[in-house]
Amino acid sequence: MFKKKSNREKFFKTIVHILLIIGAFVMLFPFFWMVSTSFKTQSEINDNPTALFPNEYNFNNYRQAWKAGSSAGFGRYFFNTIFVATITTMGQLILSSLAAFAFAFLDFPHKERIFLLLLGTMMIPQQALLVPDYIILHKLGWLDTYLALIVPWVCSAFSIFLMRQFFRGIPKELFEASRIDGSSTLGFYFRILIPLSLPVMLTAGMFSFLGSWNSFIWPLIVTSADELRVIQVGLANFAQAEGTQWGLLMAASTFCTVPLIVGYFFVQKKFIQGIATSGMKD
Amino acid sequence: MKNKKLKKLLSALCYIMPGAMIILTFHFIPIFYSLYYSFFKGGLGKKTFVGITNYSELITDADFWLSLKNTVFYVIGTVPTTIVLSLIIALLLNSKIKGLSIYRTIYYLPVITSINAVSLVWKWLYNTHNGLLNSMLEFIGLNPISWLFDKNWAMIAIIIMSIWKGLGYNVIIFLAGLQGIPKQLYESAEIDGAGLWHQFRNITIPMISPVTFFVFVMSTISSFQVFAQVYMMTQGGPGKATTVIVYHLYDKAFQKFELGGSSAIAFVLFLIIFAMTMFQRKIAEKKVHYSN
Structure with a gap:
């Protein structure tokens, strides 16, 4: 049996x-x-x-595709993507954690209302904002600059939400004790909160970096100069120029995806945990 | 007293405002700006007030309705299949097998890779003359298909590729949901002599229903915004067979520079998705709950 x-x-x-x-x-x-x-x-x-x-x-x-014909070449596109993704991620970590800190540790009037207003912005689909954002960037004179690629993405409601959830698990007494010890609010943020919050910082940082690396429609519309192209836009342009040179196109696709796949293998466990608990894609 | 409250608010705002300014300027206020701009005609330079003309034109614009129809076809083609397949895979992964994390990593791989690169790979697989899919069809004695150049097949080709791309994400979500179901439920069902099918039907399905609903709404919302695959693989063609709503928006706004008219499309898109989100929240609060 x-x-x-x-x-x-x-x-x-x-x-x-x-x-x-x-x-x-x-x-x-x-x-x-x-x-x-x-x-x-x-x-x-x-x-x-x-x-x-x-x-x-x-x-x-690979050699031929890397040069990408008469364009700036993938070396430049890689530099742009890494530069934009790094600054964006750093901005996300700093600005979102500052806001999340206030929502988790400070008492102030209308706290819930302000938090819900920011959270509510997640319900607005990105594609519906393309046209008005394009006009706003035009008015600011930022079209075709790094500013257009970076500034709108240096903070997100999602990161604030993710970090606030984590911060709420840290005892408030820690904050009060550090105040009694004569530490300033910012002192608590830098010396105690951030070192304790490395897991959530890593998760939020990964989401932000990946989102920036893979973003396409935004850089497609806000930049047109060749030397400002990011990898995804460069790849799309290269595909249009080369049409049916499949060897070249697959070489370009390979070097555009491999860095991310390698990085993913290093952090995949953390990453998948992050998705399972937050239900967020990019 | 009042003064103290204000002081507290102001000091909190010092921390919140830098980030909040970015969110409000680029991700919240623009939606109202889009509504405002939709009452005008013109590009970036001069614009003229035209009232609701853009909206009345939208109602009679055959291309807009076609793009809406194509989008709905894409959503119906993608979402249910993705849900069924990812639930099956999650169930298989949840059956206490070895190598779970390897499978999980593999199934998740397409999700993290850029849509542009994998679109090119699939475009190559779909190639009419040298593509591997047609070679396989010929090998088993079927006629080759012009996948991306046949107006009956192009959208189906995009749907198949999109299911492949998005599957792993939903597998992870379902797997997390399945792991959250208390083991005792299955144990007591087994004692009562319930078979696997009965356990699935009477425990798994009801217990997982909030997750299924979450996945359903989230995939519907993101499928409604499909763009990159279409841009990379078909440019909306052949004819307008794969022109989805965001591609239509992109074409009107950034190829033809009709910013007023495209603002109207953007606002309608916002309303559709906003309505779906609100619907989800209403249902999530009321209807979907554990049935026991």
Whole structure:
């Protein structure tokens, strides 16, 4: 009886694994195909489009794609993306945590009302704001500058919410005790709160960095100068210019995704926890 | 006393205002600005007040209705399939198997990679002559499909790719929900002799319903805003077969520079999504709860 059950369970688990492996294959195959094609020459692709592996691993496609024709090149696009994502993330961490600190530790009139107003902005879809934001940036004279790429994204209601939730788990007595010890409010924020809040800072920072790295429609509309393009816009332009040079396009897609995938493997556990608890995508 | 309260408010605002200014300026006030601008015609330079003309034009604009229809088709094609598939995968992952974190990482991979890059990869897979999908179809004796160049297939191709891209996110959410169901419920059901199907039907489904509802509304809202796939793979074509509402908005605002008319579209888009969010909050408060 016992043996029978464990056999059944074994069989059941094998089926589960088979199904999950099929699924995992479907998830991974496009990435494999991207990398495989990126090493193939155009004639190789035309002659035998279904070959799983390239004849030889040469990096010509990568070299050629990196220069991206007559444009500023992907070196510049990478610099822009990393620069914008880093400043945006730093801004998010500082500005959002300051606001979250006030909501979690200070008593002041209309606290709930102000918090709900900020939280309510999350209900406004980003795509509906493109046109008015574009006009506002035009009036500020910021179109086609780094300011347009960075400033609107240095704080978000989501980060404030995430951090406030975390801060509320920190005993208020700690704040009061540090005040009694003669520490200033800012002193508490820098010396006690921030060091205690590294987990939530990491989660919020990852969301912000990833969102900035992958954002497309915003940089597409607020910049037009080639030297201000970020990776995603550069890739879209490159795709339009190269059309059907699949080897080149897959090489460009590969080097545009690999840095993020590598980074993801390092932080994936933290990251997935963050999503499971906050239900947030980007 | 009053003075003290004001002082407290002001000192709190010192911390809140730097961030709040950004949010209000770029993510809140613009929606009213969009409403204001929708009563005008013109680009960035001169604009003229035209009352509700932009809205009345929208009602008779066949392209707008087509884009709305295409978007609804995309949403219906994406959301239910994503929910069913991601729930199945989450259930499989939740069955105490080895290697959970490896599977989870793999299924989540498409979610973190940029939509632009994976769109190009899928465009290559969908390629009519050399694409791998058509080679596979021919291999099993079926006729090749012009996927992205056939107006009957282009949207379906985008839907398939989008399901692949977004699946992992919902798997994580469902998995978290499944892990939150108390084990005792299953244990006592087993003692009562309930089979797997009965446990699924009478425990899992009702217990997971708040998560399902959350996933349903969130995916509907984000699917309504689909853009990058369309931009990268079809540019709204062939014909206007994949012109979704945000692509139509983008085209009108930033290709044709009809900022007044596109403000009207943006505001309608806002109203649709805002209504869905409010609906979600109402239902979430009242109806969806654990049935036991």
